[in-house]
Each structure stands twice: as C-alpha cells, then as structure tokens.
Amino acid sequence: MRKIALVNQKGGCGKTTTAINLASFLADEGKKVLLIDLDPQGHAGLGLGAKGDEAEKTIYEVLLGELPISEAILTLEDTLDIILSDVVLSAFEQVMAGARGREYKLTQSLVDIENNYDYLIIDSPPSVGLLTFNGLVAAEEAIIPVDASSFSLHGLGNLLDTIQIIEEKVNHQLSIKILATNIDRRTNFCKGFVETFKARFPNNCFKTIIKTSTKLREAASHGKAIADYDKQCPSFHDYQNLAKEILNEEVEMRAKGFTLGSILEVEGLLKPPEREIMFNLEAPDSAIVEIAGDFNEWVPESLHLKESEGRTLWHKTISLRPGNYEYKYLIDGRWSSDPANDKTVEDPYGGVNSIIYV
Ligand SMILES: Nc1ncnc2c1ncn2[C@@H]1O[C@H](COP(=O)(O)OP(=O)(O)OP(=O)(O)O)[C@@H](O)[C@H]1O
Ligand SMILES: [Mg+2]
Known part of the structure; x- marks a missing residue:
C-alpha cells in the first residue's frame, strides 16, 4: 500500500x-x-x-x-x-x-x-x-x-x-x-x-x-x-x-x-536573500499615507513621515525577495499608483497598479 x-x-x-x-x-x-x-x-x-x-x-x-x-x-x-x-x-x-x-x-x-x-x-x-x-x-x-x-x-x-x-x-x-x-x-x-x-x-x-x-x-x-x-x-x-x-x-x-x-x-x-526596498512618496497636505501590494497581501501599512528641506516625504522600507510585486499607495483613503514609477499594470477595477521588479 x-x-x-x-x-x-x-x-x-x-x-x-x-x-x-x-x-x-x-x-x-x-x-x-x-x-x-x-x-x-x-x-x-x-x-x-x-x-x-x-x-x-x-x-x-x-x-x-x-x-x-x-x-x-x-x-x-x-x-x-x-x-x-x-x-x-x-x-x-x-x-x-x-x-x-x-x-x-x-x-x-x-x-x-x-x-x-x-x-x-x-x-x-x-x-x-x-x-x-x-x-x-x-x-x-x-x-x-x-x-x-x-x-x-x-x-x-x-x-x-x-x-x-x-x-x-x-x-x-x-x-x-x-x-x-x-x-x-x-x-x-x-x-x-x-x-x-x-x-x-x-x-x-x-x-x-x-x-x-x-x-x-x-x-x-x-x-x-x-x-x-x-x-x-x-x-x-x-x-x-x-x-x-x-x-x-x-x-x-x-x-x-x-x-x-x-x-x-x-x-x-x-529563500534567496531579501533586499531592502525603500518606497518614497512626496505627498504634501496628506495626513495618512499607506502602501499595499502583493508583498503584504494588500493589507495597507503606514509610511513614515519625514520633513526634509521643506518637502513632505513619506517613506517605508520593505524587505522583498526577488520577484515582481504590484502595489499602490493609499493617500488619505484614496488609492493611487506610484507617481514616481512609470511601470504599471492594469488592475481589475479599471485603474492601474504600480509594479516593481526586485
Ligand atoms: N484550485 C482551487 N480553486 C478554487 N477554489 C479552491 C481550489 N482548491 C481549493 N479551493 C477551495 O478553497 C477552500 C479551501 O480548500 P481546502 O479545504 O481544500 O483547503 P485545506 O488546506 O484542506 O483547508 P484546511 O486547512 O482548513 O483543512 C475550499 O472552499 C475549496 O473548495
Ligand atoms: Mg482540509
């Protein structure tokens, strides 16, 4: 048997x-x-x-x-x-x-x-x-x-x-x-x-x-x-x-x-080594900036705020293994692709997700 x-x-x-x-x-x-x-x-x-x-x-x-x-x-x-x-x-x-x-x-x-x-x-x-x-x-x-x-x-x-x-x-x-x-x-x-x-x-x-x-x-x-x-x-x-x-x-x-x-x-x-990827977003006048993507099961995580030389920068470092990841920012509750990243793919809702190749 x-x-x-x-x-x-x-x-x-x-x-x-x-x-x-x-x-x-x-x-x-x-x-x-x-x-x-x-x-x-x-x-x-x-x-x-x-x-x-x-x-x-x-x-x-x-x-x-x-x-x-x-x-x-x-x-x-x-x-x-x-x-x-x-x-x-x-x-x-x-x-x-x-x-x-x-x-x-x-x-x-x-x-x-x-x-x-x-x-x-x-x-x-x-x-x-x-x-x-x-x-x-x-x-x-x-x-x-x-x-x-x-x-x-x-x-x-x-x-x-x-x-x-x-x-x-x-x-x-x-x-x-x-x-x-x-x-x-x-x-x-x-x-x-x-x-x-x-x-x-x-x-x-x-x-x-x-x-x-x-x-x-x-x-x-x-x-x-x-x-x-x-x-x-x-x-x-x-x-x-x-x-x-x-x-x-x-x-x-x-x-x-x-x-x-x-x-x-x-x-x-x-388990190929993870790489530290820094996500940056310039978003003045925003109170909460979050990021969600394939790497966190699309559960939004907060970015950290840093004022630098009069600019309002949001950032977060995420450890990622090699691969392709789709993601989006959530700026004060509104979804947005990454304005600093021109690589995008269509999402199922008629919009676009940003895509990063690690
Ligand atoms: N290939 C598939 N496509 C779509 N649905 C699937 C597929 N395989 C399983 N499912 C569905 O996903 C659910 C979980 O599947 P399944 O019960 O086989 O998982 P499991 O590992 O036995 O879960 P558990 O750990 O709770 O015992 C079920 O509703 C099942 O019908
Ligand atoms: Mg089972």
Missing part, C-alpha cells in the same frame, strides 16, 4: 480538495483506495458526501484503540473507502498527552489493512500537532499543497522542520513533493510564482498545477469529487493529470528516492 499524506499547516491551501480528488481519480483508475480524514473539521467526508450518521465510527476511536480499523471503514464506491472524522478528534492531542508511542497510533492501526488497498490518502488538519505527526509517521510520502500566497511559502520552513524531526527522531524517511494549487494563470503574480517555484523545486515539484476554479468549491459543497460533478472543467483535467503523475511515479519515485535531504537543499534556494 502506497501511503500519501497531504500536509501543510496553512489552512485553506487545498489539502482536502487534493485528498478528495486524488483519491477519487486513483479509484477511477481501478486502484483500491482508502481515504483517512485526520482533520477534526471532517471536510474530507463532507466533500465526498459521506454521511456522518456513523458518528461513533470515526478515526478517533480507531486511534484510541477502541475500534478495529476495519469497522470504521465506510465504502463510498467500488474501489473507494473512507474513514471519517469529526470534531471529537480535536481531543486526541490532549487525551494522548504524555502517552508513550502516541505518534504511532495511526501506523499501528494500519497494520490490519496493509494489504487491502493500493493507496492510502491521509488528509491532515491545518496544524503541525500530534494528528499531523501521526499522519506523517504513517505515510511514506507527503504532498504539500502550496497556494499562490507568500504566506504558504513561509509556512513551508516550519513544516520541513517537523518532517526533519520525524526523520531524525522516528528514523522514518519521507518522500516529499510540492503541489502548486489555486493558481490563477491570468495574474502576473501567479505566473511568476509558478515559474520561480518550478525552477526552485525541479525535483520535488509536481509538473501538474492546480488552477483556480470555482467548480472545485461547488463540487465539494455538493458532496462530490470533481470527476462526478463536471467532466468539462479545467479542474477535472488538473486532478486527473495529478493522479496520472502519481501513478507514473510508482516505480520512478522509489528509484530516485526523493528525501528530505534533497528538499532541504532546495529549501536553501527557496
């Missing part, structure tokens, strides 16, 4: 969407698949329309050793099974506090069904606590979905630290691959993100990119995998391609043996 955990402590980056759709496409390819929901939010079950009236038969009871794993399995389709979770699972960390071997609970539970499936897909919560730890220890491979926000790239470092701890303390080798998700190819930011990303993770990055599509959200809200909801939409092909890529790796990946060592090497590259 090939065991794959979807992990990233950043919420909303596409773990569950990927878990659901990957499981569904692998099952459609005739593989026998078990999806385990290790997230107390229970979204994997909801996203596949699994009814929660089996409430007492969740992964929680299995992890506590109160229920044999085979009794918690719910069959969704011929080759697709699921083990649900619910909010009670959030007590797991507390209940297990100090207990010996608490990181191995999932691994131990799986022994009984090791030969019953081709694939195990584990959906993890948005944290690096005991549940994610259990998932990573049980898995042989980790897929880290990363969406196009700098926020999720920042979180990657913590996650890799956790994985390193697992490798060292538990002596467990994990293959790691990163999946770019929720990519809107129309924006320059996303284009740049994908290009830099693929260049920096040539060996640890899926070729497949999951584009932004509202169909994925719709499908999940109808309790369906995309394959059962809309076969025409781009997300259908994206996740189908991902499943194919994973199937193709069956032999290849083991031969190459991607490990944390290789990704940490790449991780060094992930």
Whole structure:
C-alpha cells in the first residue's frame, strides 16, 4: 500500500480538495483506495458526501484503540473507502498527552489493512500537532499543497522542520513533493510564482498545477469529487493529470528516492536573500499615507513621515525577495499608483497598479 499524506499547516491551501480528488481519480483508475480524514473539521467526508450518521465510527476511536480499523471503514464506491472524522478528534492531542508511542497510533492501526488497498490518502488538519505527526509517521510520502500566497511559502520552513524531526527522531524517511494549487494563470503574480517555484523545486515539484476554479468549491459543497460533478472543467483535467503523475511515479519515485535531504537543499534556494526596498512618496497636505501590494497581501501599512528641506516625504522600507510585486499607495483613503514609477499594470477595477521588479 502506497501511503500519501497531504500536509501543510496553512489552512485553506487545498489539502482536502487534493485528498478528495486524488483519491477519487486513483479509484477511477481501478486502484483500491482508502481515504483517512485526520482533520477534526471532517471536510474530507463532507466533500465526498459521506454521511456522518456513523458518528461513533470515526478515526478517533480507531486511534484510541477502541475500534478495529476495519469497522470504521465506510465504502463510498467500488474501489473507494473512507474513514471519517469529526470534531471529537480535536481531543486526541490532549487525551494522548504524555502517552508513550502516541505518534504511532495511526501506523499501528494500519497494520490490519496493509494489504487491502493500493493507496492510502491521509488528509491532515491545518496544524503541525500530534494528528499531523501521526499522519506523517504513517505515510511514506507527503504532498504539500502550496497556494499562490507568500504566506504558504513561509509556512513551508516550519513544516520541513517537523518532517526533519520525524526523520531524525522516528528514523522514518519521507518522500516529499510540492503541489502548486489555486493558481490563477491570468495574474502576473501567479505566473511568476509558478515559474520561480518550478525552477526552485525541479525535483520535488509536481509538473501538474492546480488552477483556480470555482467548480472545485461547488463540487465539494455538493458532496462530490470533481470527476462526478463536471467532466468539462479545467479542474477535472488538473486532478486527473495529478493522479496520472502519481501513478507514473510508482516505480520512478522509489528509484530516485526523493528525501528530505534533497528538499532541504532546495529549501536553501527557496529563500534567496531579501533586499531592502525603500518606497518614497512626496505627498504634501496628506495626513495618512499607506502602501499595499502583493508583498503584504494588500493589507495597507503606514509610511513614515519625514520633513526634509521643506518637502513632505513619506517613506517605508520593505524587505522583498526577488520577484515582481504590484502595489499602490493609499493617500488619505484614496488609492493611487506610484507617481514616481512609470511601470504599471492594469488592475481589475479599471485603474492601474504600480509594479516593481526586485
Ligand atoms: N484550485 C482551487 N480553486 C478554487 N477554489 C479552491 C481550489 N482548491 C481549493 N479551493 C477551495 O478553497 C477552500 C479551501 O480548500 P481546502 O479545504 O481544500 O483547503 P485545506 O488546506 O484542506 O483547508 P484546511 O486547512 O482548513 O483543512 C475550499 O472552499 C475549496 O473548495
Ligand atoms: Mg482540509
């Protein structure tokens, strides 16, 4: 059984969407698949329309050793099974506090069904606590979905630290691959993100990119995998391609043996040095000047006022990694592009954003 955990402590980056759709496409390819929901939010079950009236038969009871794993399995389709979770699972960390071997609970539970499936897909919560730890220890491979926000790239470092701890303390080798998700190819930011990303993770990055599509959200809200909801939409092909890529790796990946060592090497590259960029604006008669852009998730930050030789100058230094960034000033509540920068791109509202190349 090939065991794959979807992990990233950043919420909303596409773990569950990927878990659901990957499981569904692998099952459609005739593989026998078990999806385990290790997230107390229970979204994997909801996203596949699994009814929660089996409430007492969740992964929680299995992890506590109160229920044999085979009794918690719910069959969704011929080759697709699921083990649900619910909010009670959030007590797991507390209940297990100090207990010996608490990181191995999932691994131990799986022994009984090791030969019953081709694939195990584990959906993890948005944290690096005991549940994610259990998932990573049980898995042989980790897929880290990363969406196009700098926020999720920042979180990657913590996650890799956790994985390193697992490798060292538990002596467990994990293959790691990163999946770019929720990519809107129309924006320059996303284009740049994908290009830099693929260049920096040539060996640890899926070729497949999951584009932004509202169909994925719709499908999940109808309790369906995309394959059962809309076969025409781009997300259908994206996740189908991902499943194919994973199937193709069956032999290849083991031969190459991607490990944390290789990704940490790449991780060094992930963080090229930041440069201090000084933003300056001459804005007399203004009371508040702020700046917002791709680098701060468009949340305005104040500039500092400096009177110099009778001029009213506003400035702020921001540390930026190499890349393209769109930004605007907010002068007393009014948006304005940077009058000192003639490089602009159209914004979605009919105006223009200034653009800086670092
Ligand atoms: N490619 C995409 N395009 C558009 N919406 C998406 C895409 N992928 C996921 N979503 C939507 O974004 C939201 C978050 O996705 P998802 O639940 O898969 O993230 P998650 O990492 O599992 O979140 P959490 O950390 O809370 O478990 C969902 O509403 C989902 O439908
Ligand atoms: Mg989730």
